[in-house]
Amino acid sequence: MIETTVAPTEAPAKHAPKYTRNQPYSSKVLVNDRLTGPESEKDTIHIELELEEGMHYLPGDAVGVLPTNRDEQVDTVLKALNCTGEERVLDHYKVEISFREALSSRLAIGKLTRSAVNQLGKIAGDKAPAALKAHLGPDNKAIAEEYVWGREFIDLINDFPGLITEPQQLFQVLARLTPRMYSIASAYEAHPGQVHTTVRVVRYHSHNLDRQGVCSGFMGERMPVGTQIPIFLHENNNFRLPVDTNAPVIMVGPGTGIAPFRSFLEYRQIMGHKGDNWLFFGEQRSVSDYLYKDQFQTMEKDGFLTRLDTAFSRDQKSKVYVQDRMRENSADLYAWLESGAYFYICGDAERMAKDVERTLLDAIALGSNSTLEFAAEYLATMKKEKRYQLDVY
Template identity: 70%
Template sequence: MSETATATSTPTKPAAAKIHDTKYTRNQPYSSKVLVNDRLTGPESEKETIHIELALEEGMAYTPGDAVGILPTNRDAAVEAVLQVLGFSGTERVLDHYKVEISLEEALRTRLGIGKLARGSVTQLAKLCGENCPEGLKALLGQENKAQAEEYVWGREFIDLVKEFPGIVTEPQQLFNILQRLTPRMYSIASSQAAHSDQVHTTVRVVRYTAHGADRQGIASGHLGERAPVGAEMPIFLHENNAFRLPEDTSAPVIMIGPGTGIAPFRAFLEERQATGQKGENWLIFGEQRSVSDYLYKEQFLSMEKDGLLTKLSTAFSRDTHKKVYVQDRMQENAAEVYAWLERGAYFYVCGDASRMAKDVETALLDCIAKGCNGTLEHAAEYLACMKKNKRYQRDVY
């Protein structure tokens, strides 16, 4: 491992963040206008991924690597269905989390999470019925029944619970004890302000699935996918993430691994480097299911490759070939080059799925390092630890 020194040498600091406007927060969001809401995936795709552009007020600033928080509302039909099952009209008055009086209908639309069912909601509902708890509900309580409860809540929503165990909720205010707060969802920013001064862009995968005989959708991604047309207002706030930054040394090379919506911050990085004339080399590895329908931002990336901004553009479309190919396979195929880039001081970034991809990419990275330096995996782990310490290995996974 002759050149490990590169990995251990004094790091170039990640780019300094802009001074962030703190006027708007999750509790006091900015009411932004939707400027663009376009589907990125083709009609044949199994996924529905959309590109959203939102307007910013003057003074609102972000840095590539940051996220935008979006406050969703529940669907009218879902609110109506819950009211109907509970036998409430919606005009009943309740106190919200800040003790402000609002209608039950507003509470269910904007304050309470009536989507995916939480285990805590099952427990809280049971508490309301005390001694007279139905057997089926009792069987989901306590540490000893945790696994059954986990299985029960998977794919279910609040409405399924109150349909199965009716008559327990008698007062609208009780819902504030049973249900979790409707929380904002984070989305990696997909744009650079150097290119779009008064806008913030995101790349959103609309979550849809069928479970327990009903079609479900994610609350925020469903809102953006179905009820956020151009001109609609969305409450948003900017969320700083100093742990995911382009190198401060604008000539440092970067390798970016961004399958699926993990591509978002790398579009931001590349737009930033393009708009500010940064000279560092850029290698993007993008992965999805099919090139014909799932190649997100294809034209833009091909044009960046043509212009020389993207030194290297690699893609892995898992369903295009008989043998499934993923981003980590592209890394393995290009192991010598990955290592050469690292030895030249490249920063290595990963964004996207935390459950499997991030682990598989790390394993592939260790392999590339071990092969490159003719060393053991132990040596590679040390090398990677140095990269981490020097902020040359950064992940934004969710």
């Protein structure tokens, strides 16, 4: 293994924390375009938001978005509870607002949690029906987990009606509606006064209803160009380009995991960084799911993007993923690491990131002609040197 001096990552950004999750900035939507083609099974969008002067970010940072719940969803809950929405309630800060406002912007009426089921049980007390009791407490955790999967709050009050008697009780039952984070997909220097994101709109069908993710649905369907949305910038010093502008970087970002690497590449390009860049991107189909295809292909043609490897799982009979492309190129991967490359992974935490790490370990063991134990040590050293960084969710 080469001896590298510990290369610190970039200094923390010093943006004034003027806007936060509790005091967000009302940003104007400048662009909201679908990136995926009509043949795609996915709905992935590119969003450009305007920033106030002084709001700045670095590649690797995220933007927080405060969503509101869909009007139809709010109406359905009001109807199920026999309310008009005009009722007055106290929000989390004891400020009086209408019940409609509470359901729209304060309470998580989307995906159901076990905690909500337990809280409803508490409110119901002796009046809790046996079917609800069967889901309560730590002893019934597995049954409750199964019940909440794919369900939302409306399902709970439809299944167990009449137990909520006061609108205010919902503050006891439901969690706060929280902001969602999105990796920033732009370099500020390439788009001054703007922040871009790449969002997959979560849509699924469960328990006989079409459903959607609260925030991605909000961005996909209710955030046309010209609307204002509450946002804040979120610093992430654990995901940073090398300070050494000559250091090579390897980026693995399938799906929306591509977002921060668009930011990395735009930044390195506009700042004239000389280090080599290798990007792995994967999705289902090249014809419909190749996010930012023209931009990356132009970067490759111009010689700025040293290597671009794609894996489209549904383009051929047998599925091919980014880790397969890594495996095919494991000798080169190891050579890049030996020359001091930084390695980045962004996207799915559940499976992809683990598979990519395993493949990287194999590549190290193969390249160094040694064991997996040695590869694990090698990777541990890379982690210590901050040459292995993850932004997974």
